[in-house]
Amino acid sequence: MPKTYLTRRERFSSAHRLFQQELSDTENAQIYGQCSHPNWHGHNYELFVTVKGDVNPEIGFTLNLKTLSNIIKTYIIDKVDHKNLNLDVPFLKGKIPTTENLSIAIWDELAPHIKELGAELYKIKVQETENNFIEYFGEL
Amino acid sequence: MPKTYLTRRERFSSAHRLFQQELSDTENAQIYGQCSHPNWHGHNYELFVTVKGDVNPEIGFTLNLKTLSNIIKTYIIDKVDHKNLNLDVPFLKGKIPTTENLSIAIWDELAPHIKELGAELYKIKVQETENNFIEYFGEL
Amino acid sequence: MPKTYLTRRERFSSAHRLFQQELSDTENAQIYGQCSHPNWHGHNYELFVTVKGDVNPEIGFTLNLKTLSNIIKTYIIDKVDHKNLNLDVPFLKGKIPTTENLSIAIWDELAPHIKELGAELYKIKVQETENNFIEYFGEL
Amino acid sequence: MPKTYLTRRERFSSAHRLFQQELSDTENAQIYGQCSHPNWHGHNYELFVTVKGDVNPEIGFTLNLKTLSNIIKTYIIDKVDHKNLNLDVPFLKGKIPTTENLSIAIWDELAPHIKELGAELYKIKVQETENNFIEYFGEL
Amino acid sequence: MPKTYLTRRERFSSAHRLFQQELSDTENAQIYGQCSHPNWHGHNYELFVTVKGDVNPEIGFTLNLKTLSNIIKTYIIDKVDHKNLNLDVPFLKGKIPTTENLSIAIWDELAPHIKELGAELYKIKVQETENNFIEYFGEL
Amino acid sequence: MPKTYLTRRERFSSAHRLFQQELSDTENAQIYGQCSHPNWHGHNYELFVTVKGDVNPEIGFTLNLKTLSNIIKTYIIDKVDHKNLNLDVPFLKGKIPTTENLSIAIWDELAPHIKELGAELYKIKVQETENNFIEYFGEL
Numbered sequence: 001m002p003k004t005y006l007t008r009r010e011r012f013s014s015a016h017r018l019f020q021q022e023l024s025d026t027e028n029a030q031i032y033g034q035c036s037h038p039n040w041h042g043h044n045y046e047l048f049v050t051v052k053g054d055v056n057p058e059i060g061f062t063l064n065l066k067t068l069s070n071i072i073k074t075y076i077i078d079k080v081d082h083k084n085l086n087l088d089v090p091f092l093k094g095k096i097p098t099t100e101n102l103s104i105a106i107w108d109e110l111a112p113h114i115k116e117l118g119a120e121l122y123k124i125k126v127q128e129t130e131n132n133f134i135e136y137f138g139e140l
Numbered sequence: 141m142p143k144t145y146l147t148r149r150e151r152f153s154s155a156h157r158l159f160q161q162e163l164s165d166t167e168n169a170q171i172y173g174q175c176s177h178p179n180w181h182g183h184n185y186e187l188f189v190t191v192k193g194d195v196n197p198e199i200g201f202t203l204n205l206k207t208l209s210n211i212i213k214t215y216i217i218d219k220v221d222h223k224n225l226n227l228d229v230p231f232l233k234g235k236i237p238t239t240e241n242l243s244i245a246i247w248d249e250l251a252p253h254i255k256e257l258g259a260e261l262y263k264i265k266v267q268e269t270e271n272n273f274i275e276y277f278g279e280l
Numbered sequence: 281m282p283k284t285y286l287t288r289r290e291r292f293s294s295a296h297r298l299f300q301q302e303l304s305d306t307e308n309a310q311i312y313g314q315c316s317h318p319n320w321h322g323h324n325y326e327l328f329v330t331v332k333g334d335v336n337p338e339i340g341f342t343l344n345l346k347t348l349s350n351i352i353k354t355y356i357i358d359k360v361d362h363k364n365l366n367l368d369v370p371f372l373k374g375k376i377p378t379t380e381n382l383s384i385a386i387w388d389e390l391a392p393h394i395k396e397l398g399a400e401l402y403k404i405k406v407q408e409t410e411n412n413f414i415e416y417f418g419e420l
Numbered sequence: 421m422p423k424t425y426l427t428r429r430e431r432f433s434s435a436h437r438l439f440q441q442e443l444s445d446t447e448n449a450q451i452y453g454q455c456s457h458p459n460w461h462g463h464n465y466e467l468f469v470t471v472k473g474d475v476n477p478e479i480g481f482t483l484n485l486k487t488l489s490n491i492i493k494t495y496i497i498d499k500v501d502h503k504n505l506n507l508d509v510p511f512l513k514g515k516i517p518t519t520e521n522l523s524i525a526i527w528d529e530l531a532p533h534i535k536e537l538g539a540e541l542y543k544i545k546v547q548e549t550e551n552n553f554i555e556y557f558g559e560l
Numbered sequence: 561m562p563k564t565y566l567t568r569r570e571r572f573s574s575a576h577r578l579f580q581q582e583l584s585d586t587e588n589a590q591i592y593g594q595c596s597h598p599n600w601h602g603h604n605y606e607l608f609v610t611v612k613g614d615v616n617p618e619i620g621f622t623l624n625l626k627t628l629s630n631i632i633k634t635y636i637i638d639k640v641d642h643k644n645l646n647l648d649v650p651f652l653k654g655k656i657p658t659t660e661n662l663s664i665a666i667w668d669e670l671a672p673h674i675k676e677l678g679a680e681l682y683k684i685k686v687q688e689t690e691n692n693f694i695e696y697f698g699e700l
Numbered sequence: 701m702p703k704t705y706l707t708r709r710e711r712f713s714s715a716h717r718l719f720q721q722e723l724s725d726t727e728n729a730q731i732y733g734q735c736s737h738p739n740w741h742g743h744n745y746e747l748f749v750t751v752k753g754d755v756n757p758e759i760g761f762t763l764n765l766k767t768l769s770n771i772i773k774t775y776i777i778d779k780v781d782h783k784n785l786n787l788d789v790p791f792l793k794g795k796i797p798t799t800e801n802l803s804i805a806i807w808d809e810l811a812p813h814i815k816e817l818g819a820e821l822y823k824i825k826v827q828e829t830e831n832n833f834i835e836y837f838g839e840l
Binding site: 141142143144145146147148149150190195198199200201202204205206 | 578580591593655656657658660661663664690691692693694695696697698699700
């Protein structure tokens with residue numbers, strides 16, 4: 001059975017701030033630049049979820065796209081869209097909301113739900129601006 | 141002398157919240173939906189500034205693009221990028237930072253500086269997400 | 281009161297065929313080329329609806345974006361998305377579904393609903409492929 | 421000799437319908453949703469063909485881009501563009517034209533022709549809408 | 561009869577240099593910055609040609625898209641694509657190839673051919689990079 | 701420690717010509733087509749640099765994006781932007797500036813600087829037009 005990689009894009013708009021609580025504003029600015037601005041800033045994030053799986057020979061799908069979209073919306077988009085990534089998101093509690101940490105946390109949230117569907121989470125890609133993005137493949 | 145319209149795009153990433161101070165959170169949510177979320181959210185904004193002018197026959201420019209870009213950066217981008225549109229921006233003080241109000245305020249900031257250069261501000265376009273944008277031509 | 285132009289993008293995927301019933305396949309091919317292929321073909325259309333209006337000074341909106349989006353979905357997207365533009369769409373009955381006719385018909389459907397909201401439909405833009413689009417301003 | 425991956429994008433616009441002949445319309449709708457609409461619908465597809473190969477040290481190419489483009493046009497685009505994927509395409513006969521099956525069938529058509537040129541087909545990516553795409557690497 | 565605006569996009573890749581022959585390299589650099597680099601540089605240009613016309617009630621077109629595309633290719637693209645805008649293009653002879661002058665010259669080349677087809681050239685838009693473009697409406 | 705892949709996009713606009721000095725213009729045209737035009741042509745290139753690394757658990761970054769951007773600007777963009785790839789670029793001397801050779805040369809320039817920062821260069825992607833790009837992973 002051929003294996004394909006299905007990617008679904010979803011979008012969310014959030015506020016965040018990059019900083020370490022134990023550092024001063026000046027120290028945070030040295031590490032995080034403008035991204036440590038105390039009154040927050042925000043982005044239109046694009047999330048690409050890639051799932052690997054056998055193509056079901058009868059149906060012709062790796063996974064039902066609607067099912068995949070619903071899972072991403074329930075477990076991720078509803079929790080981050082029009083929210084503050086530092087203050088409002090249970091699965092980011094205690095983490096600095098860099099695109100790296102965001103990608104890893106989204107992987108950890110989604111992987112078990114994809115597995116339940118008989119497929120395998122392959123990649124999380126989070127695009128923060130048109131000039132930078134992070135990819136995570138679950139590598140430790 | 142032929143007249144052309146020169147457009148420069150600049151980008152900024154900001155946090156904001158849409159709400160009226162005199163209304164309750166419930167009332168604000170009825171009007172502004174998710175955009176009134178109290179802990180802020182944010183966007184990657186795209187700003188398109190269009191200037192109308194005669195093409196200088198010797199130089200071949202409507203306006204020097206570098207000059208235009210510098211004016212936009214000095215008077216707009218430096219004040220809104222990686223900032224909170226409700227709290228940090230002098231020219232938005234007391235205004236609800238909708239894309240409409242943002243476009244009008246940017247027009248008011250830029251128009252005199254474009255005029256000084258012998259050209260005419262023609263349009264401000266602000267794109268908030270890939271699905272919605274506002275255009276303002278200075279019409280009252 | 282400043283007037284702004286608010287644009288909302290919605291998308292739909294449809295099948296269509298360009299042909300005149302009274303002409304032969306050869307004649308239709310001479311006029312419409314590949315687009316007259318008898319077994320249909322299709323596109324991902326992008327619809328941009330632009331509404332002109334005063335910015336409500338209290339709220340800061342030309343029109344509520346959610347309301348506008350709902351109107352477009354109810355009167356247009358639900359009727360054309362994942363449909364056949366020749367066979368399934370009441371407001372296209374008896375019309376050749378060129379991008380021109382599609383834009384005009386969408387204008388005619390939406391204009392009264394936008395008017396009811398106290399604003400004015402300004403432009404319908406329909407993008408058929410990345411290389412061609414039609415704009416209609418209600419001009420006769 | 422360094423190995424590079426050359427990708428060529430080509431586009432096509434097609435009609436299709438997702439359904440299993442032995443199922444009722446209601447059953448097909450449960451599996452394929454709107455995509456099983458009996459009167460067809462369609463998309464602007466983007467096809468990305470990635471070829472892996474040594475860079476010819478004299479010429480500086482992995483493969484001549486024009487040659488690659490011609491092969492894709494002859495064996496794929498000419499057969500699917502402005503066509504019905506269910507009815508018109510020999511290499512899709514008897515297959516449900518999901519993006520998965522489309523990607524696999526395109527791989528099977530192109531792989532031998534790429535091989536004849538001394539290179540290796542590495543990936544087929546088919547983008548159906550801006551929100552979903554399939555990648556296939558020939559994995560079984 | 562409704563009037564619509566039909567836009568066709570074509571692309572070309574060219575080299576150019578912005579400079580005035582009677583000025584020194586230093587003086588040119590002061591006016592044109594990097595764009596006056598003596599050994600040339602280049603761009604992927606996007607050209608958008610917008611034609612205004614009545615929609616033919618029998619055919620449903622403003623103008624046949626294929627005809628429009630062929631005119632643009634014959635009179636513009638074939639002369640500028642993979643060429644040097646300073647050295648190779650008859651209709652730019654003696655002009656500094658700024659995006660402004662390029663837009664005006666393309667207007668002058670295309671307008672009579674569009675008129676012969678019974679339509680009206682409405683706008684030339686030339687996009688030089690993702691951050692800047694010129695629009696020309698034939699205004700003097 | 702989780703490993704992520706960080707990608708930074710930078711852009712440059714350059715002139716180039718594809719040809720072998722020892723061949724005639726006719727022979728070069730047979731191999732390189734329009735790209736061998738003697739008076740040069742040019743492109744807006746997009747460069748995507750992907751770096752693989754552990755996410756620093758305190759800071760939350762694979763690598764500081766600003767640092768990465770500065771390295772790309774210093775060692776690549778400043779040397780190729782608004783330049784002639786055949787005549788002006790030290791690291792391309794003696795090479796035919798195909799997208800393949802450009803990608804490999806950029807890899808060779810950047811790899812040691814990324815290593816000094818404790819990370820690993822994973823991929824260079826150079827997009828020449830919207831229809832073709834090269835990826836290089838340092839494979840020999």
